[in-house]
Amino acid sequence: MKKIGIQGIEGSFSEEAAQSYCNKFNVQEFELDYLVSSMNVLNSLTSETIDIGIFAMENAQGGVVIESVEALAKNQCKIIDMFYIEISQNLLAKDNVTLGDIEAIHSHEQALKQCKDYLAEKFWSKKLVEEDDTAKAAQDLAEGKLSKNVAVIASKNSAEKYGLNIIENDIHDLKKNLTLFLAVERIDNNE
DSSP: OEEEEESSOTTSHHHHHHHHHHHHTTOOSEEEEEOSSHHHHHHHHHTTSOSEEEEEEEETTTEEOHHHHHHHHHOOOEEEEEEEEEOOOEEEEOTTOOGGGOOEEEEEHHHHHHTHHHHHHHOTTSEEEEESOHHHHHHHHHTTSSOTTEEEEEOHHHHHHHTOEEEESOOOSSSSOEEEEEEEEOOOTTO
């Protein structure tokens, strides 16, 4: 069974990317290890606790994922696949919270960049807070770790997984919001 480490937690776009990768290569027996950051993914690859690592590298709107570049600069690995998935950013909130109730929006830096025009138009006066992961922000909101009047930008899977309402769908600025993901493995020193 393949052990695949991903950037993000359950409900993250990296989880969607890992499922896409496994479908593409007909990997039927796999276990996901939710490692939150690219650095954790590559460190786990180096320490041989995972077989494959998957993380975001670049988004058409948000640009290069800096944390992934920094992680790659500090770790050696072999790229085994590069693939795009379409990202749907959504505004999520708790029950009975309306657009007018929202005081702040939390999400990963990339999600905030991908929705910058939307946010500038609808939430220009509200606080934007960067989090480590879109799905983690959704989980924190659901668990009451964030104020009730906070909204998060995350996937539809996150809304479903953490019991949040989708206030607005597809709030990303680009019609085709593509993100490049890398699948990597350890370098075999015998090659």
